[in-house]
Amino acid sequence: YHQITSSDLDFLDQLSASKPQQSYIEPHTPDSQSIHSDSASTKAKKKKTTTKPKKVRL
Numbered sequence: 001y002h003q004i005t006s007s008d009l010d011f012l013d014q015l016s017a018s019k020p021q022q023s024y025i026e027p028h029t030p031d032s033q034s035i036h037s038d039s040a041s042t043k044a045k046k047k048k049t050t051t052k053p054k055k056v057r058l
Helices: 006-018 021-028 032-046 049-057
Strands: none
């Protein structure tokens, strides 16, 4: 259906360079759900409010 061309790779490189690495990689990472579950269990145990903003953005 769609073949990846060199121009597409260049475009992806520009995206990764212009955006923070986490926000660029996370949507494409299947581990995002496990990260959320880990942070949720960690919050339940420690309940540190300082970690909430970072965890929510992940």
